[in-house]
Amino acid sequence: MTAAQAAMTVESPSVEDGAALWRIARDSESLDLNSPYSYLLWCRDFAATSLVARDADGEPIAFVTGYLRPDRPGTLVVWQIAVDRAHRGRGLAGVLLDALSARVAPGAVEATVTPDNTASDRLFTAYAERHGLRLEREVLFDGSLFPETPGPAGGHLPEVLYRISPRPHHDQTTGESL
Template identity: 80%
Template sequence: MTAAQAAMTLTLESPRVEDGAAMWRIARDSEVLDLNSPYSYLLWCRDFAATSLVARAADGEPVAFVTGYLRPDRPDTLVVWQIAVDAEHRGRGLAGVLLDALTSRVAPTAVETTVTPDNTASGRLFTAFAVRHGLPLEREVLFDGALFPATSDGAGHLPEVLHRIGPFPHTGASL
């Protein structure tokens, strides 16, 4: 199934507060995202619904999501906070469909996200997005791993590498 075919069987729309629990579960089950509290997903659905999307199956249940916000100091820059796809729907290009739909809706000058070096799927997703849209991609460490507290198991956190994509041609602006 192609990305376009996968998207046709799903509905993309802004998240509702009622979607928070499902988004938390999808993030938890991804096993690669930093899991936020269930409460934060509820707040995200309330406060950042205009810069986020969920993909709904025919039964209305969320099967994937992308959350984002506009940077307060650069309101033309969309920061993609998390993007996750339920295991049953992976491998169909749905994350790319969500990212394309969100950037089309928000029409930012640039997109920023952070990716840890071990999250190869996200690295490939954002690289493919930049290539697909003919946009420059810059990478640099935003937060060194030493800035994060140790987890309960004593493990450290890998650095968060900033991926800055843009400027988008519709804006003519520079980063």
């Protein structure tokens, strides 16, 4: 653990953190920014499946928001994860993912990643490797599903679903995957 990680506290967010979460998402420049209201609502209704990391002064420096899928309550969906630029590259996002999955103990973790987001790809791939889990990828939302977005880059990139779950057991006697 680094000194920065040791000085950090991680806990469920409260409504008072909603504005800071919105600011971190806005300043990330890569997340889809939702309304300030949605972050307040998230901090009220999904605090048990979300975490905020604070620096030594108690200021939010990173967050992860998630929910349990209503039709698959064993699956934790990571909705957004972001680390303040000044604190990136020190394993903070990995610490948040580990802490959230330890708290929720889900059967599987899902997140979507756009193909241009190398840091996010590394984050979820490393998480699966660290925990000895299987990682499967498939396009969840093709770019054409999104409303047209203005700008030179054109439309939305596909959102690729990363599904992270236990490796199937291999039956030595039958050779079948269980």
